[in-house]
Amino acid sequence: MHFTPGHDHYHEALETGGLDARAKIVAWLGLAIAGVLTPWGQWPVLGAYGACWLLLCLALAAPLLKVLRRVIAASPFFLLLAVLLPFRPLEPGDHALALGPLTLSAAGSELALDMAAKATLSVACVAALASTESLAGVTRGMQRLGAPALFVTLMNFTFRYLLVLREETQRMKRARDARAFGGRWLWHARVVGLMIGSLFLRSIERAERVHQAMASRGYSGGAFAVSSRALSGAEWLLIASCLLLFVVVRLLPL
């Protein structure tokens, strides 16, 4: 995700249709899991899951262009994993594909495509979830769904303090550069190292102060309480129809 100071990342994603985050998490996560569990080589099934993704995006009014931009921005990270697979040594039952001067493994290439497709689908699901629900909503929803409280707390804190840390880093850099620091040569590494160390110490001290602020309001460890309500009919409908759809797609003779 790209962070812009002053931009409200929490709330840029509106809580579409007022549906509870839990319903959306189950729907998107269900689709990602269904996609990943597709036996490899079953391209029509994966294609149908792609169509499900589009359908769900439309149903939840996800901003398609923005979601796609996010998927593309993240793609180098997960596509890199698949890039080397076609070059694996041939195994019995495999055959070689010629690509110019290169010899590729046919099985390896198919595996690479399969991985790339599934990874793209999974990332697209996460990106769509992030665009149809605020981060605060997602973490609350996860906690209500029974995700480990420590994990949820960690996620909240990471997001909450990432920007604060970034601003602190920028202030330090500005102060450094204002004193005519070039920062291009190897001997400048010491200064950068000192900055990182100082950022680390400041973070520890901040953590201590945050903890004091929490303790002074009666916190004694454990999960933050979240309020909860029963899922509405519409939310149950979304969950049930999504899960049913994913199962049916898998069982269809495609």
Next chain:
Amino acid sequence: MTAPAISVKNLSFRYPDGVPALEGVSLRVAQGERVALLGANGAGKSTLMLHLNGLHESRGEVEILGVPVLRRNLKLVRQRVGLVFQNPDDQLFCPTVFEDVAFGPRNLGLPESRMEEVVTHALAQVGLPQAAQRSPLHLSIGEKKRAAMATVLAMEAEILCLDEPTAGLDPRGRRELMDLLKALSQTLLVVTHDLELARSLCSRCVIMARGKVVAEGETSDLLGRQELLLEHGLA
């Protein structure tokens, strides 16, 4: 006789690295009183504040409304004393302002059915009625300071301890905060070096230096003694 809101007797504290922060501090604040705790940087003001809530433990006696600050009383003490930290980024750690204001009451066991009402009331009190669903990240410093106030007001604390409430605020933010403080009926202990704030808000001042209380008295008297202020880095 009613118990004083805050009673500190002969309190001494050293930081783990051996630096003495408080040396035999005694302090008494009556219920409903507004007291300014003045002193230069490093005088021990903030350290003293942390003791009022049991965040630091050390030799000496601290009592809040007659209840000694001991481990077994922590919950009660922390409900009665609301600390507002100097940097609101330390105090606002939740994804939304609502969650932050609800954090204390939830820890005290307030039922969810009353949460909305309590949070809305606290935010209205500090003049941020629209901020509940916003992220603390995106509030201005003045708004953050007021949201931080709301987090302790929601706990219905009877004693408020504010660490440098006006530091870093622009004149309007400062005026809004002062108006808010003047409207409060709680006992106030304000840690500051903003003498104007002390003058217009507090009837009594306590001056600390090097971990000791060096002077205390009526605000009008104390703040008129220029040589005293100069000596302790306040003028």
